[in-house]
Amino acid sequence: MTYPRVSILMYHALVEQAAPYMAPVHIEQARFAEQMAWLAASGLPVLPLREALATLRRPGGASPVVALTFDDGYHSLYTHARPLLAQHGFAATLFLTTGAVGQPSYAGEPPGFARSAPRGDRPLTWPELRTLAAAGWAIEAHGASHRPLAGLAPAELTHELTQSRAAIARHLGQAATYYAFPYGSYDRRTLRALAGAGYAAGFSVHTGPATPASDGRRLPRLEVTAGCDLATFRRLVRTGYVSPGACYRARLRNWAYRVPAVHDALLAASGRWPG
Numbered sequence: 001m002t003y004p005r006v007s008i009l010m011y012h013a014l015v016e017q018a019a020p021y022m023a024p025v026h027i028e029q030a031r032f033a034e035q036m037a038w039l040a041a042s043g044l045p046v047l048p049l050r051e052a053l054a055t056l057r058r059p060g061g062a063s064p065v066v067a068l069t070f071d072d073g074y075h076s077l078y079t080h081a082r083p084l085l086a087q088h089g090f091a092a093t094l095f096l097t098t099g100a101v102g103q104p105s106y107a108g109e110p111p112g113f114a115r116s117a118p119r120g121d122r123p124l125t126w127p128e129l130r131t132l133a134a135a136g137w138a139i140e141a142h143g144a145s146h147r148p149l150a151g152l153a154p155a156e157l158t159h160e161l162t163q164s165r166a167a168i169a170r171h172l173g174q175a176a177t178y179y180a181f182p183y184g185s186y187d188r189r190t191l192r193a194l195a196g197a198g199y200a201a202g203f204s205v206h207t208g209p210a211t212p213a214s215d216g217r218r219l220p221r222l223e224v225t226a227g228c229d230l231a232t233f234r235r236l237v238r239t240g241y242v243s244p245g246a247c248y249r250a251r252l253r254n255w256a257y258r259v260p261a262v263h264d265a266l267l268a269a270s271g272r273w274p275g
Helices: 029-042 049-057 075-088 111-116 126-134 154-172 188-196 230-239 244-257 260-269
Strands: 006-011 065-072 093-096 138-141 178-180 201-203
Touching: 006 049, 006 230, 029 075, 029 230, 049 065, 049 138, 065 075, 075 126, 093 126, 093 178, 126 138, 126 154, 138 154, 154 178, 154 188, 188 201, 188 260, 244 260
Parallel strands: 006 065, 065 093, 093 138, 138 178, 178 201
Antiparallel strands: none
């Protein structure tokens, strides 16, 4: 039996050449171009995120639908991703960290994030974001700052959820309806707060395809990293996992996390709970 699946790919900056200080989520432009060329030749449907998620309400096929997402808001998306996606006829979603827009660098964001961001790849400006939106990019929310949401005080959580949405509405004329958690960090209060802040869905960094059984408040995405060669990329897109072991671990995680309270308890026990 087949069921509908969506492979939601997650990208960050596109760099000319990877460097040791960079986070592994930033990939080289040549590798990105190779991946997009394979997608274009694969015959897989590459749809805007909203349309891709709508397919989860329909009978499934043997192959997944693909959606492209980018996090943070790097200038390299404007200079490199935009023309390449236009060449292939692909649409994309940008999950935008609004507090950094128009700044000369990401130095004002949390230190770990700022240190690992590609040097020289500045944040986008609002005029550039308007150009992306006019080209068919959906601009959604990724926080006012790039702070992990798990463990935030209620007022701080509300600020992150609402101020990013308000900034997008003010500058681009349309409020965000999706929210991607920075670092994939969330807790029960985050999940409860999404709808009240105006969001129809939330996005995590849990790997695996989105299916009708996925929790719409923490939909999975497939993180594409600098070490992802074309063979691994093909496997990731088609199956949602880089290996059978990753699939097994993800299914175990999904079983454990099906109750948000268990997610929070395991996060605290791991020592990765903020504070």
